Amino acid sequence: MVSNEKQGHRFGLHRVVEPKGLLPQPAWKLDADPICLDNEMLIDVSCLNIDSASFNQLKESCEQDPSQIRERVLEIVRERGKMHNPVTGSGGMLIGRVEEIGAGFPSEGIQVGDRVATLVSLTLTPLLLEEIEEINMKTGQIHIRGKAILFASGPFAVLPEDLPETLSLAVLDVCGAPAQTDRLVKEGDTVVILGAGGKSGLLSLCRARMKAGASGRVIALESNEAACTQIEELGWADHVAQVDARNPVAVLEAVEKLTNGELADLTVNCVNVPDTELSAILATREQGIAYFFSTAVKFTSAALGAEGLGKDVRMEIGNGFAPGHAELTLDTVRRFSSLRRLFEARYAATTHM
Numbered sequence: 001m002v003s004n005e006k007q008g009h010r011f012g013l014h015r016v017v018e019p020k021g022l023l024p025q026p027a028w029k030l031d032a033d034p035i036c037l038d039n040e041m042l043i044d045v046s047c048l049n050i051d052s053a054s055f056n057q058l059k060e061s062c063e064q065d066p067s068q069i070r071e072r073v074l075e076i077v078r079e080r081g082k083m084h085n086p087v088t089g090s091g092g093m094l095i096g097r098v099e100e101i102g103a104g105f106p107s108e109g110i111q112v113g114d115r116v117a118t119l120v121s122l123t124l125t126p127l128l129l130e131e132i133e134e135i136n137m138k139t140g141q142i143h144i145r146g147k148a149i150l151f152a153s154g155p156f157a158v159l160p161e162d163l164p165e166t167l168s169l170a171v172l173d174v175c176g177a178p179a180q181t182d183r184l185v186k187e188g189d190t191v192v193i194l195g196a197g198g199k200s201g202l203l204s205l206c207r208a209r210m211k212a213g214a215s216g217r218v219i220a221l222e223s224n225e226a227a228c229t230q231i232e233e234l235g236w237a238d239h240v241a242q243v244d245a246r247n248p249v250a251v252l253e254a255v256e257k258l259t260n261g262e263l264a265d266l267t268v269n270c271v272n273v274p275d276t277e278l279s280a281i282l283a284t285r286e287q288g289i290a291y292f293f294s295t296a297v298k299f300t301s302a303a304l305g306a307e308g309l310g311k312d313v314r315m316e317i318g319n320g321f322a323p324g325h326a327e328l329t330l331d332t333v334r335r336f337s338s339l340r341r342l343f344e345a346r347y348a349a350t351t352h353m
Contacts, residue, residue, distance in 0.1 A: 007104060008037040012151040015126050017081065024151075025124035030081035032126040034147035038104035041150040045096035047166070048122065048142045049173045052198060052272035053296040054085040054092065055140035061087070066135045073142065077129040083122040090295035091122030092140070094148055095159060095169045105152055115165070117172045118148070119155040119326060139347050141166060157326040163333065163340075164348035171329050171343065174200035176318060177270060177293040178207045178332060179325035184266055184289060184316075185211035192255055192264040192283045194245045195271035196220035196237070197227025199343065200293055204268050206332055206339060209236040219258050221251060221283075234338055245271045251279040269294050277302040284313045293318035 008014035014037075016022055017029040024030055036042035050058070050073075062068035077083055083091045095117045101107050110116070118125060126149040134143040150156060159168050177200040185191055191208040195201045201222070208218050220237035222228050223244045231240050241254045255263055263285040269276060269292045277297055280290040290313050292302060299317065306313055333340050 008039055008151075010039055010152040012124065012126075012149075012153070015149065015151075023124070024082075024126075025121065028080060030124075030126045032081040032128040032147070032149065034128050034149070036100040036102050036149070038102040039152040040102045041098060041105050041107075041110075041156075042100040043094070043096040043116065043118070043148045043150060044099045045094050045127070045144060045146040045148045047096075047169060048083060048094050048144060049092045049169045050083070050122075050140040050142060051088075051090045051092040051173065051295055052140060052200075053294060054088045054090045056272050057085060057088050059137070064137070066137060069135055070132045073132060074129060077127055082125055082127050083129075088295060089123070091125070093118050093120070093122060093169070093173050094125070094127075095165060096148065099147070110156075110158065115159040116156045117159055117169060117326075118150055119157055119172065119175070119321065120150070121320065125149065125154075139166070139170060141169065141347070155321060155326075160330055163330065164344065167333070167343050167347045168330065170199055170347040171203065171333055172326055174203065174293075175325040175329035176320035176322055177268070178203035179322040179328050180291065180293070180316075180319065181268055182207040182211060182328065183322065184291060185216075186265075187211065187213045188215040189265040190217040190219070190259055190262065192219045192221060192267040193237075194221050194251070194267065194269045194276060194280055194283070195294065196231055196240075197222040197224055198270055198272060199346075201268075201270035202231070202234070202339065202342070203329060203332060204270060204293070205231070205234075205236050206336060208266075208268070217259070219255065219264070221245065221254065230342060234342075245269075245276040245279045246273065248278040248282050252282040255283040264288060266291065269297060272296055274298070275301075278305045278309070281306050281309060281311050281313050281315075284311070286312050287314065289314045289316060291316045291318065
């Protein structure tokens with residue numbers, strides 16, 4: 001049970017069950033008792049968006065069986081008090097309706113009954129999962145009945161009325177990627193997007209095109225043939241190459257060919273499978289930037305790999321938060337009708353498994 005004190009810690013320390021003294025994200029288990037303290041928000045949850053790396057791992061370990069995935073998700077949340085995949089270390093985010101707002105919560109005009117999306121990871125969100133109703137095997141969205149707690153430090157967004165909720169949930173889950181790409185790209189840059197066909201990849205591709213300008217060069221690398229076709233149809237990439245990001249030599253050869261050996265000023269890694277660290281490093285020029293947004297990336301592999309390759313590359317670990325990231329991402333979807341149509345086809349469908 002949570003502390004009897006009405007005021008909890010703004011970072012959620014009072015919800016940590018074990019080990020004591022850790023912050024909620026690295027902690028093994030949280031207290032998900034749906035009692036709203038003064039500096040918390042209680043959310044009646046309707047849907048979880050499991051992050052791509054985590055859902056990919058769940059599908060593989062559960063033999064693509066929705067019933068096995070259902071039992072595994074229930075098991076994780078029951079054991080940990082949060083949706084924190086112990087294999088990938090990642091979670092996702094959620095949408096739901098505000099049920100209660102603590103008197104000391106920085107509400108910023110939010111009201112009980114509003115539909116919101118949390119902009120913090122499920123790995124630090126206390127979650128009581130009552131029932132899993134449907135699992136969308138294509139998108140990683142899980143429709144549930146449950147309750148969640150948002151801490152005073154946790155950003156959130158009121159869901160827009162002009163976009164389907166499942167679409168908003170999908171893009172808000174990765175809104176840190178296009179926002180950080182927007183910050184990093186300079187006019188005239190050569191930018192490589194690894195995993196350009198996914199939602200974070202497409203959004204980052206769009207922002208890279210906007211910021212690099214006509215004098216810049218944007219290269220999309222994607223392993224899926226159909227996704228490569230979609231990227232070409234969008235028209236934002238100067239070059240689209242079908243290549244497996246797990247093959248660093250193939251990635252290097254493709255980027256060398258497309259840049260006349262100059263390589264990328266910035267490489268953005270949005271791939272949802274492991275073992276792509278060296279590909280991002282090799283694709284990047286000396287003193288260029290390799291930005292790792294994917295949660296499948298391992299810091300030690302990236303750091304030791306760069307050292308072993310003798311590459312002087314500035315590496316940045318993806319931060320899912322940036323001021324204004326939700327607004328930037330939603331506005332990007334609104335601004336580009338072709339992107340919106342593509343995302344609506346992927347994420348606004350009503351069929352689940």
